[in-house]
Amino acid sequence: MMIFKAPVNLNRGQCKNLTHEMLPLIDLNQEEIAHIVGPVSGGSVNILYL
Numbered sequence: 001m002m003i004f005k006a007p008v009n010l011n012r013g014q015c016k017n018l019t020h021e022m023l024p025l026i027d028l029n030q031e032e033i034a035h036i037v038g039p040v041s042g043g044s045v046n047i048l049y050l
Helices: 030-037
Strands: none
């Protein structure tokens, strides 16, 4: 039986820019990340606390 271990949260709450390295569970390039973050009020800080 495999047990899933979530990666460490690389955002400490003051992140202004998301990078590919901070999102190890998905495969997005920087342009795709910017497309997702762009319309979010408050930017990336409000995305990482889901």
